[in-house]
Amino acid sequence: MKRLSTLSVVLLASCAATGDPDNIETKSGDYGYQAQYRDIEVSRADAGFLKSARLNSEICLPYRGGAYGTKVSGVANTLLGERLSRNDLVEVRIGNDEDLGGNYVVSRDGTLKIPYLPPIRAQGRSTADVERDLNTILVEKQLYDTAPLVSVRVMDVASALVGVSGAVFEPHQVELGGIAGDQRDVGRQEALGASTEARNLSAALRATGGVRPDADLSAVELRRNGRLYTLDLRGVFQGHNMVDVMLLTGDQVFVPSRQCFQDDLMRPSPVSPPGVTVFMSNLTQPATGNAISAIGRNVREMPYGTRYLQAILDLNCVGGARASSAHRSGLLLSRNPMTEVSVAIERDIEDMLRRADRDDYDPYILPGDAVACYDSTLTNVAEVARVLGVIGVGLLLNE
Incomplete structure (x- = not known):
């Protein structure tokens, strides 16, 4: 029985608190990426009331694009409307000429190559621009005495390879629109005037995980053919139409950072993450397994803007008998997207x-975060007693 007594002491000692996580972001007294990360171990009188949004905004860099509504430099009409890109399929009609007319694909060098004619620049231009150039060339080459009726229409919009970097959750090169590579959409080819929203700027930002809460949407940069354009996308969060331009193969998009967490960006929008996937670990007790607690997958999907306490509720960590289930705790594992430091x-x-001021200590859940639940002290003691009973029986049977 001495061995059992010693084992009891060891196991009961394991019920003691193991201490708070060593959080690098808040150890120095600062609040890290979110003001909501601050230590909650303060009195109500010292806590203040709902000031996290103000604390977050105090360290923000000024908007690069200036005040909302001011003209942003570099925006030109060449970005607006539908533009041709490499691999787009177009139909060319030149009067009743069956030799020159036909279906053509915009070449890799961005030109339209029609037999007997010099290449016509198409990349980044509208079909009307190509029509004008084609008319001019036909007359200059003396193939027609007067300009014929010319029609250039898109039959199928190809995918576009675009690089996206900066303050987005998953910066990388993305393929937008089309089916895949050189495949064609036969249904669209049967109807002239094909178009797509899948090649828009907002689609590229969503495809790279969406803009981060520190993004400066006042001056999103688009580099095309050696020229820099600056776009103001703040209207998307203010109920206005954003400048959602059509992207082309070879475009480069860069989203600058304000170096601060902006609470007002933590909501769904055309440029926000489509949702949040959270890795979760449920309680040992009272649930005997994740399946019973309706946790049947590795991750859970939540709306963008979900907070820690909402995630804890979704994980079934709240409620039950107060005597045995109260004083549980939850652990949020995140990563500062600017420094790549774990939190x-x-x-x-x-x-x-x-706490009436809990929003000040209730962090937003970011993509890829993980949440774990810890059982109450009473549940831990009960679990230790159960283990003691099992081991004790085993020891007695061996004697």
């Missing part, structure tokens, strides 16, 4: 539920 924040769930 570990533990919150006592009961403290969060009963």
